[in-house]
Structures are given as structure tokens and as C-alpha cells.
Amino acid sequence: MAGKKKRVAMSALFLAILIVVAGCNSGQSNNSSSSGNSAANTSASASSNADTNSATASDAPKEKVKISLFLGNGANTKFPIGIQTDPVAKIIEEKTGVQIEITRNPQKDVAAQVNTMLASGDLDDITYVAGDYSQDIAKNVTAAAKSGQIIPLDDLVAKYAPDIMNNPVLKARTEFNKKYASPDGQLWSITTYGGTTLETRPSDGIFIRWDLYKQLGYPQINNDDDLIKLLSDMKKLEPKTKEGKPVYGVGGWFGEGSGWGEALFRYGYAWSRGYYGYPDLVAYYDAVNRDLYAKNAITDTDSPYWNGLRFAYKLNQAGLLDPDSATQHYDQADEKLKNGQYLMFFSGWQLGEPANYFKSVGEEYKGYVALPAFQGHGNIQAMVNETSGYQYVISKNCKNPEAAMRLINFLSTPEGSRLVNSGVEGQTWEMKDGKPAYTDAYVQESQSTSDWESTNLQTGLSLYNLLSPWSGNVISPFDKAYFNLNMEPGYISKNYSDVEIDAMAHYGVQNLTDIYLNSAKTVMFINYDSLFQPMSDELKTAAANINSYAYKNEFKVIFAKNDDQFAKAQKSFLDGVAKFKPDEVYNYYKTEMAKAKPVMDPIINEAEKNYPFK
Structure with a gap:
């Protein structure tokens, strides 16, 4: 469950670009131990062959790849600096071989912070890019492409992202980006956190x-x-x-x-x-x-x-x-x-x-x-993010762009999207009568806590959900439930x-x-x-x-x-x-x-x- 929303720049509320930049540093692991209403929403089913094409844990490389993230999305959580060891991050590491590293947290003026990072070249492997206007964000991506800071993604998607290639909705997004978010017709970014979402209450x-x-x-x-x-x-x-x-x-x-x-x-x-x-x-x-x-x-x-x-x-x-x-x-x-x-x-x-x-x-x-x-x-009840969600691009200096695309592909699967939106199965949620639902213990905790930052850091919920191509209000094709189980009627009814x-x-x-x-x-x-x-x-x-x-x-x-x-x-x-x-x-x-x-x-x-x- 998301914690209290922080202030964000009003003009950039609905469009942001995530950039995979500045060297996806490959390194050996130190073997450190682990310390989403009844109305129909956009279905991710449009529809993928996720079950047959998704990468499995056995596909993950034996050598761990460390990727630093700057989640400057006005995130609710102040992450601990370093390799993340929350339950969701550990599952991502198990499935993809990617260790998530946080080197800094967003400042109050994220747009100014990102502009400074861009000007100095001091970027994390995955960096959020903000701007005063939506067009300024796209302009930053275009400039990065023209200056050679990032690489085209067409071949990487074709080879390492079957869950994007085989999903008509996600493939359509890539075609849109080639036409309207590219300096030359190539694919420079992958849209994430998209879909059309219906709110329980007016925004x-x-x-x-x-x-x-x-x-x-x-x-x-x-x-x-x-x-x-x-x-x-x-x-x-x-x-x-x-x-x-x-x-x-x-x-x-x-x-x-x-x-x-x-x-x-x-x-x-x-x-x-x-x-x-x-x-x-x-x-x-x-x-x-x-x-x-x-x-x-x-x-x-x-x-x-x-x-x-x-x-x-x-x-x-x-x-x-x-x-x-x-x-x-x-x-x-x-x-x-x-x-x-x-x-x-x-x-x-x-x-x-x-x-x-x-x-x-x-x-x-x-x-x-x-x-x-x-x-x-x-009432503005729905948000359309079919083309204007968050996006990734990959840096020219990335030492292992294949691993970066494997991470993107895993988060494009129903499994990955459920993971980052609702946590780890058996810990925060479980199958009940054939449908996923939060565990009784988590429901009790969610009803009693007001410290969502600490709760999210402990469970991993809502920490990395903006890296998924599907927003939490989208229905999974795998089990016909919302990726964010907060949206399930059974959970909502318990919290009226x-x-x-x-x-x-x-x-x-x-x-x-x-x-x-x-x-x-x-x-x-x-x-x-x-x-x-x-x-x-x-x-x-x-x-x-x-x-x-x-x-x-x-x-x-x-x-x-x-x-x-x-x-x-x-x-x-x-x-x-x-x-x-x-x-x-x-x-x-x-x-x-x-x-x-x-x-x-x-x-x-x-x-x-x-x-x-x-």
C-alpha cells in the first residue's frame, strides 16, 4: 500500500521519464543474506504469452549485476543507501540477477536535482528525469540520445524482452515511442507504469x-x-x-x-x-x-x-x-x-x-x-497513462545492457508486476479461494499503522512499482485480480x-x-x-x-x-x-x-x- 503522497511538481504529475544510464556496473555478489472496485479496468491480458516466455530464476546469471536506481518520483520512502535487502528486492535479485542499489534519495525540488545530475553526468544506472513541462522531459531524453549518452533499444527488446514483444499493448507503446518520443524513429525508451486506471474515490x-x-x-x-x-x-x-x-x-x-x-x-x-x-x-x-x-x-x-x-x-x-x-x-x-x-x-x-x-x-x-x-x-475518476507513463532508456556506458533489459522484461510479466505492487506471495499476500488476497496479518497491520514508510521498507510494497509497465489499478491476465491488491473489492470493503x-x-x-x-x-x-x-x-x-x-x-x-x-x-x-x-x-x-x-x-x-x- 502506498504511503502518504508527497508534494510533486504539478506540471509533471502525470509524465516522467526513467532513464537507465551511466553504467550498469557488473560485479560479483558478496553473498549478503536477506537482512491493487468491481468496475473493469484495462487488462494487461491484451494479451501476453507471459507464462511461456517469461525468464525464470534459472535464467538469472550466476554473477550478480548491481544497478543503482534514482527513484526521484516524489517517492514516499526514504531508502537506506546501498544494496536493497527488502523482500521484493531479494526476489528481483533471485529472478534476474540484478541487485538494486540506492545511492541517493530525491530532494524537495526533484526537477532541479535531476537537471543538476544531467548537467554533471552524475547519474545513477536508472535515473528519473523530471522537467517543468512534459515536453521538457522528452526533450531531455532526445538530447541524451543525440549526444550518444544512451543506446537504441530495438535489438535488446527483440532479443531479451519477449514479454514486451508478445504483448500487443506493450508493443504498441514501443511503436508510439518510436514515432512520438524519438529523434530518429528508433526506440529509445520503454514506457512503464501505464494503463488506464479507475480510482475508488475522485483523485x-x-x-x-x-x-x-x-x-x-x-x-x-x-x-x-x-x-x-x-x-x-x-x-x-x-x-x-x-x-x-x-x-x-x-x-x-x-x-x-x-x-x-x-x-x-x-x-x-x-x-x-x-x-x-x-x-x-x-x-x-x-x-x-x-x-x-x-x-x-x-x-x-x-x-x-x-x-x-x-x-x-x-x-x-x-x-x-x-x-x-x-x-x-x-x-x-x-x-x-x-x-x-x-x-x-x-x-x-x-x-x-x-x-x-x-x-x-x-x-x-x-x-x-x-x-x-x-x-x-x-469527477476526474480515471487516469489515462497509455502513452504517458514512466519510461526507461539504457546508457551507452551500461556494461551489461542485456541484464538491464532482462530486469525490464521481468517487471513486464504478471509475476513481476504483482510483486512490486503487492509484495511477496506468502508474506503479504496469498491465494484464497483461487484469488490472490492480502494475508490476514498484513490486513491487520495495514489497518493499525500510520507509519507507511517503515511498513513499506519492511515488506517491499510500493517501493519499485513505478518500474513495472502496469500501474496497480490494472488487472492481471494471470489471475484476473488487480496488480495492486488494495484495489480488490474484498480489501476495499474491509477498509470503508x-x-x-x-x-x-x-x-x-x-x-x-x-x-x-x-x-x-x-x-x-x-x-x-x-x-x-x-x-x-x-x-x-x-x-x-x-x-x-x-x-x-x-x-x-x-x-x-x-x-x-x-x-x-x-x-x-x-x-x-x-x-x-x-x-x-x-x-x-x-x-x-x-x-x-x-x-x-x-x-x-x-x-x-x-x-x-x-
């Missing part, structure tokens, strides 16, 4: 204190004004926590600066309405219509951006916005959420934090559930909270996902911008100036004293931002989206056939 939604919502009689919430009234009524019911701390409707962390500091209204609000904000404020992705938002978001006052600002203004007017939002950082806001001081939040990955607090003070009956999407909007059980009863459904599938059009996040051509330097400068100007002026709008001041602040904002060429930046997005859609839409349409979306 971002309007998560409210359901126990208070129940006390108020489940009022119908149709728009932002209804929501603000609901939060006001909730605050009247619970103005303070059990420990006497003040309760607010919501909190921001504006002190973090442009981008992450604007998450409350720029990202969370937009996502909960079915929009995704691109790195530049002029453009939003409209997930309901699968296209660019039809107008320039920073100049259109009815855009997701301006509606987010207006919502924050109304929250402040109603006394619902935490007054510390203007200066506090994420860690401070997160601590308040953990302590039950916020009645609403947007990010689904924060759900477990207040639950632990309520449990610690004997208030398990309290908790949060996401409301269904407002009419005309959509009291408020989630009440919400299912209120909406008349048997599992949580159906609340969102039945209530409104459930939509996909699609990474169209992975195909965008890079911006010109002139447009990048203009976009950066727009973002900087917005951060310096949008809080004058949020903290306006009344509607007249709001209108004046808005007009001043619009007059000022006009000098930074916002329409030219928006036209870049419009042009690139028009070119990307004919390529991506057939792929997405094929993926959607596996889903009961409405």
Missing part, C-alpha cells in the same frame, strides 16, 4: 465532513453558493475540535509561492469541477469535453481560474477561509487538516490524515466523503470508514465508486500535452511573467473587503496582465491541442471500451 473532489452533512439532513448541493452555506452550517455545529482548536471551512498555503501556493483555487478547485490547470494560467484542460477550455482562462472571468478565485473570496467573506492561509505553508495547513480543523478539502490523497486524528481522540464516527460532481461538471458506509447507504450503492459513476459523467485525465511541441523562449518568458504577475495580484481579489472592491481588483488585474501577451500564450496551447487530439483520441477511445463510464 480530487469536494471532500466534506460527512458526519456533519448527515446531521444537517443531507441537503442538496448544486453549486458553490450551496457549498458555502453548507460549510457555514457545519461550522455552527462544530466551531472547535475536541481539543478546543478553531475549525475553519478550508485552508490554503499561499505562502508556498506561485504554483503550489495557489493549489487551493488554481488546482484543487478546478480538478473538483472536472478541469486541470496547465502550468501556465491561460490554459485549462476540460475533462468533460476532452479538449482545451474554450477561452483564455486568465482573461475570461467565468473560467475555472476566476471561479476558483471567486470561490476563495466568498469563503473569506463568510469567515470560512483560515486567516493563516495568506502566509502559512503546506506543512502548517496539512497539520491543521490532520487535527480536524478543516471541514473541506480537495485532494483525495489527504483522506487518511484526519481519519487518524479522529481515531486517536475516540471520534471514529467522524470523517470525510467526496460529494458527487455538480451538474454539468465531472463509517462515513463512507453511510454515504453508500444514502446513495443506494454497494461500493463507493458507484456514487461517482452514477451521479454525473465520470471523466478521464488525458495527458495530451505529452505531444505538444516545446514553447519558444519568447512564449516561455511571457508565460512565466503571467504566472508571476498573477501570484502578486490575485490575493488582492481574494481578500477584497466587499463586492465593489472585488470588481475593482479584478479590473486592475485584467488591465495589468494584458501587457504579458496572454492571448499569444493561449494560442500556443490551442494550436498544440488541435494537433495532439487526432493522435491521442483513437488511443483513448480504445481504452475507454474497457470502462462502464456514463
Whole structure:
């Protein structure tokens, strides 16, 4: 099970490149001892001859190959430095002959860290490459190929990766990479952690204190004004926590600066309405219509951006916005959420934090559930990573590229994908009535711990899952269960909270996902911008100036004293931002989206056939 998600660069959330570089050092082992809802998801079965072609333990070389990994994916775990000896790493070593070595952990700004590594040539054998834009990541790979730092993979895949060659889905990814992620038509990267995934809960939604919502009689919430009234009524019911701390409707962390500091209204609000904000404020992705938002978001006052600002203004007017939002950082806001001081939040990955607090003070009956999407909007419930997952390339200096490809091939098998997502059979999971399921001991531990970093290091779960070609929400063709057994209905049902059980009863459904599938059009996040051509330097400068100007002026709008001041602040904002060429930046997005859609839409349409979306 994954631990708490860390902050990641918003613009690179769904596309990253893993690079196998800088010498896969071959060395003799020192003989050291060992110290993934009922809706159908993309099936990996499309389908492989994995059982007949997979490498076995007997195929592993007698000489061990040491490969260092830089898992700079905003990983939840701080690895011990050196050869990894967790149970999953030992099985990988047994199956492939590869010893996984960690030489460093990611810093807060992973993109800057990786750029420094690239500039200095100080790279691990497998290195994550980040960038401010999706196109920058591909650009780094292309540059590495052109400079001779990496080798083409066509022959290696043909000789040493039968589980890629014999799986139509994985083979299609290689063909896509040759055409759209290559400087010359050769294969330079292998896409990993792909597939189309369905979330149990919205990735971002309007998560409210359901126990208070129940006390108020489940009022119908149709728009932002209804929501603000609901939060006001909730605050009247619970103005303070059990420990006497003040309760607010919501909190921001504006002190973090442009981008992450604007998450409350720029990202969370937009996502909960079915929009995704691109790195530049002029453009939003409209997930309901699968296209660019039809107008320039920073100049259109009815855009997701301006509606987010207006919502924050109304929250402040109603006394619902935490007054510390203007200066506090994420860690401070997160601590308040953990302590039950916020009645609403947007990010689904924060759900477990207040639950632990309520449990610690004997208030398990309290908790949060996401409301269904407002009419005309959509819950972003699915993530499409058919072409934009993580990827490998292999370094020119790799002393044993055959072993590197054997490792990639093993993780392409159902066995390897289950291993890195759910751990070792017999330790964390076992076969029950012909289906894989977590052991009772692991389920008990997972329900009692809040220290997921230590648990993952002990079990090996979710440490290397981004190296698999399949995300955990994909169904294995071998046993028809999710690679990540967290997604299995039997496991999920054991972990529903009291408020989630009440919400299912209120909406008349048997599992949580159906609340969102039945209530409104459930939509996909699609990474169209992975195909965008890079911006010109002139447009990048203009976009950066727009973002900087917005951060310096949008809080004058949020903290306006009344509607007249709001209108004046808005007009001043619009007059000022006009000098930074916002329409030219928006036209870049419009042009690139028009070119990307004919390529991506057939792929997405094929993926959607596996889903009961409405």
C-alpha cells in the first residue's frame, strides 16, 4: 500500500521519464543474506504469452549485476543507501540477477536535482528525469540520445524482452515511442507504469465532513453558493475540535509561492469541477469535453481560474477561509487538516490524515466523503497513462545492457508486476479461494499503522512499482485480480470508514465508486500535452511573467473587503496582465491541442471500451 503522497511538481504529475544510464556496473555478489472496485479496468491480458516466455530464476546469471536506481518520483520512502535487502528486492535479485542499489534519495525540488545530475553526468544506472513541462522531459531524453549518452533499444527488446514483444499493448507503446518520443524513429525508451486506471474515490473532489452533512439532513448541493452555506452550517455545529482548536471551512498555503501556493483555487478547485490547470494560467484542460477550455482562462472571468478565485473570496467573506492561509505553508495547513480543523478539502490523497486524528481522540464516527460532481461538471475518476507513463532508456556506458533489459522484461510479466505492487506471495499476500488476497496479518497491520514508510521498507510494497509497465489499478491476465491488491473489492470493503458506509447507504450503492459513476459523467485525465511541441523562449518568458504577475495580484481579489472592491481588483488585474501577451500564450496551447487530439483520441477511445463510464 502506498504511503502518504508527497508534494510533486504539478506540471509533471502525470509524465516522467526513467532513464537507465551511466553504467550498469557488473560485479560479483558478496553473498549478503536477506537482512491493487468491481468496475473493469484495462487488462494487461491484451494479451501476453507471459507464462511461456517469461525468464525464470534459472535464467538469472550466476554473477550478480548491481544497478543503482534514482527513484526521484516524489517517492514516499526514504531508502537506506546501498544494496536493497527488502523482500521484493531479494526476489528481483533471485529472478534476474540484478541487485538494486540506492545511492541517493530525491530532494524537495526533484526537477532541479535531476537537471543538476544531467548537467554533471552524475547519474545513477536508472535515473528519473523530471522537467517543468512534459515536453521538457522528452526533450531531455532526445538530447541524451543525440549526444550518444544512451543506446537504441530495438535489438535488446527483440532479443531479451519477449514479454514486451508478445504483448500487443506493450508493443504498441514501443511503436508510439518510436514515432512520438524519438529523434530518429528508433526506440529509445520503454514506457512503464501505464494503463488506464479507475480510482475508488475522485483523485480530487469536494471532500466534506460527512458526519456533519448527515446531521444537517443531507441537503442538496448544486453549486458553490450551496457549498458555502453548507460549510457555514457545519461550522455552527462544530466551531472547535475536541481539543478546543478553531475549525475553519478550508485552508490554503499561499505562502508556498506561485504554483503550489495557489493549489487551493488554481488546482484543487478546478480538478473538483472536472478541469486541470496547465502550468501556465491561460490554459485549462476540460475533462468533460476532452479538449482545451474554450477561452483564455486568465482573461475570461467565468473560467475555472476566476471561479476558483471567486470561490476563495466568498469563503473569506463568510469567515470560512483560515486567516493563516495568506502566509502559512503546506506543512502548517496539512497539520491543521490532520487535527480536524478543516471541514473541506480537495485532494483525495489527504483522506487518511484526519481519519487518524479522529481515531486517536475516540471520534471514529467522524470523517470525510467526496460529494458527487455538480451538474454539468465531472469527477476526474480515471487516469489515462497509455502513452504517458514512466519510461526507461539504457546508457551507452551500461556494461551489461542485456541484464538491464532482462530486469525490464521481468517487471513486464504478471509475476513481476504483482510483486512490486503487492509484495511477496506468502508474506503479504496469498491465494484464497483461487484469488490472490492480502494475508490476514498484513490486513491487520495495514489497518493499525500510520507509519507507511517503515511498513513499506519492511515488506517491499510500493517501493519499485513505478518500474513495472502496469500501474496497480490494472488487472492481471494471470489471475484476473488487480496488480495492486488494495484495489480488490474484498480489501476495499474491509477498509470503508463509517462515513463512507453511510454515504453508500444514502446513495443506494454497494461500493463507493458507484456514487461517482452514477451521479454525473465520470471523466478521464488525458495527458495530451505529452505531444505538444516545446514553447519558444519568447512564449516561455511571457508565460512565466503571467504566472508571476498573477501570484502578486490575485490575493488582492481574494481578500477584497466587499463586492465593489472585488470588481475593482479584478479590473486592475485584467488591465495589468494584458501587457504579458496572454492571448499569444493561449494560442500556443490551442494550436498544440488541435494537433495532439487526432493522435491521442483513437488511443483513448480504445481504452475507454474497457470502462462502464456514463
